[in-house]
Amino acid sequence: MTENPSQYVRERAAEGRKDLRYPAAPEPLTAPVYDNHAHLEITDGVEPLSLKEQLDRAEAVGVAGVVQASGDIESSRWAVDAAASDPRVLAAVAIHPNDAPAYAEAGQLDHAIDVIDELAAHPRTRAIGETGLDFFRTEEDRRGPQFESFEAHIALAKKHAIAMQIHDRDAHDAVLETLARVGAPETTVFHCFSGDDAMARICADAGYYLSFAGNVTFKNAQNLREALQVTPLDRILVETDAPFLTPVPLRGRPNAPYLIPLTLRFMAAELGLEVDELATQIARNTVTVYGSFSD
């Protein structure tokens, strides 16, 4: 997800959240892992954290690095600057599917794609993302530019030989059809995977990665737990999508990469694995997808 920050603050305020303090840090992991999708440029809570504070808190609990996802020109530039300034950050750059129609209506979509193309050439940019389709927030008559933008982003991931992070909201069939029709990039990640076990099998068979977010812990998300169960271990990633999707039991509080241990421990319990074993596997998958953080 990506939102204009000021709009985001308004929406969150409207939710009537009572406790906007960052929660206490969970017990540290003993094997490090990475958060492969977060929006650290969006400040949240009554005491917003700086980029360095976010990364220090994450590192202190064993979350060694973060892939900073983007949704428009400004956030993509922010991501590249963050990745260039701190070895714990890698950048993903893109125009979000919910932003593509507005760029197109302003006659700016081609220009925006050109900017993403330039930013994708930066050595710390390791993914195009988030791109994809969102039929939840975008009405039918504005979806043409979403498809146009998605296909342009697929081409950029191939051109730069980097991964692609897909945002798929209420658009599973159309996303899978588009990938099959135009050919997916070699490394394709479904960020915040939202399908069921049947879709997880389709993705795994196609070689796609499935990234699970805090909503896998939500009571009503049995479909995500069933998807997790059928996903091959070498295709699993973990993310926060911070500041969104704070895991149980902290829903309503600001989310941040240092809360990854909650989601990871939950996933390990679901899978019947030792936490260290799952963390080590996910860390290996993350480096396979995005390359080394220290390069």
Ligand SMILES: [Zn+2]
């Ligand atoms: Zn998203």
Ligand SMILES: [Zn+2]
């Ligand atoms: Zn996101």
